[in-house]
């Protein structure tokens with residue numbers, strides 16, 4: 001496996017890469033949250049309210065989120081990682097079983113399977129979007145798996161029964177849900193969407209997570225989604241996540257599991273209210289990953305400005321696209337397929353490295369010297385030490401994801417950055433690229 005340590009290795013020094021280019025006046029950080037007086041007032045109010053953990057504000061946040069997504073319910077938790085963990089648990093994932101997911105994701109997606117005693121299997125992505133390629137996935141399930149006794153596909157090489165698909169909406173471009181549901185139906189699989197990037201993403205006009213994406217014929221199959229409100233996400237609560245389910249029973253169990261396994265977890269906070277009671281029962285061994293009212297206050301304030309945030313993300317993405325599209329011989333811009341509503345969580349640029357004299361890692365080094373912060377999304381799952389043996393690369397080839405990673409740089413898009421700052425950075429990046437063309 002190639003090392004992914006961020007060290008570009010031998011090559012030109014950074015001064016020579018950026019010679020003659022003036023850096024930005026201040027550092028344009030990769031993805032700062034946009035926090036203003038509204039958020040500060042909301043959090044201050046929560047802090048002064050006399051109740052700062054899960055309570056009425058968390059309830060209100062859940063109602064706001066399920067209203068926004070059109071889902072029958074929503075459970076706010078401490079992170080998307082927790083939502084993925086709980087989501088797979090309530091789908092019944094366990095030892096001897098596996099999920100199939102994308103290699104081009106954050107480790108949380110894979111960890112969530114391992115937390116449940118199961119394993120992640122990887123299938124390659126589409127070159128344009130970085131999302132699971134339905135044709136490759138279908139081939140994986142048809143050619144590398146055989147039908148097991150309980151109707152689930154069994155992966156020949158590992159003897160693991162595939163229980164669920166976990167597609168990632170990479171960067172905010174929605175995964176091909178109609179094709180994935182067609183495959184899920186054919187193989188009797190549930191779907192847990194890793195929607196960490198997908199608040200603001202839609203397909204055919206319906207938000208990711210919306211009940212309209214599950215076909216009528218698949219109503220017996222679980223359909224869940226996990227969103228993230230981590231500090232860099234489209235709304236940020238510091239840390240935070242949300243689990244949605246189209247069916248009430250899995251969500252009710254996830255709620256109980258998010259608070260130790262205590263019965264009627266929603267009313268835990270009532271225990272300390274005048275009408276409350278001290279009595280409770282712990283029905284199963286759960287976890288501790290609830291969402292606090294402080295996070296909820298921040299999240300509600302962020303949601304009240306969500307439209308403004310999304311418009312500015314789209315504006316910033318358009319500025320990058322306008323500046324870089326004349327350099328189409330040197331870079332690939334993020335694709336937007338027909339019918340897809342992009343959340344613009346990321347602007348994943350890919351270098352056409354054969355047309356350039358510098359590689360991706362030196363390019364990032366040069367951007368840093370020019371005061372432009374970036375990130376790389378993602379180091380493929382199977383490149384990480386803990387997954388070298390654990391993850392089983394689908395049909396043996398994850399070449400598209402590996403190539404995607406090797407050429408990818410995510411550029412700043414945050415609505416905290418004014419369009420003028422993005423325009424200045426975009427012009428600088430265009431000049432840097434033009435200078436290093438072969």
Ligand SMILES: Cc1ncc(COP(=O)(O)O)c(C=O)c1O
Nearest residue numbers: 079080081106108196228229230
């Ligand atoms: C694709 C993906 N899935 C899951 C996560 C985990 O989210 P969280 O940090 O809220 O646990 C992230 C976080 O960045 C992510 O990018």
